[in-house]
Amino acid sequence: MYRTKIFLKDLTNVKQFVIMTAKYDTLKINLISDIYTIDAHSLIGIISLDITKPITLEIPDEDAPESFKNDIKPYLYDPKDNHD
Secondary structure (H helix, E strand, O other): OEEEEEOOOOHHHHHHHHHHHHOOOOOOOEEEEOOEEEEOOOHHHHHOOOOOOOEEEEEOOOOOOHHHHHHOHHHEOOOOOOOO
């Protein structure tokens, strides 16, 4: 299992994130926010989440490929950043 926190700062960032995840269409990627778990490949699903807060990204069945870990770097949550 691979788990990390991401932060999607605006709708443009959400769209870019979904385009990035499309390269990994066979990889099960979940986004978890509060009580909701959605497919990270779904633009509509992500928009339904509260993107003003960090979101947990989870790959439940395996570790993330190195290429995915590199592609996700721009979206990783850094608590030192001011997201308000």
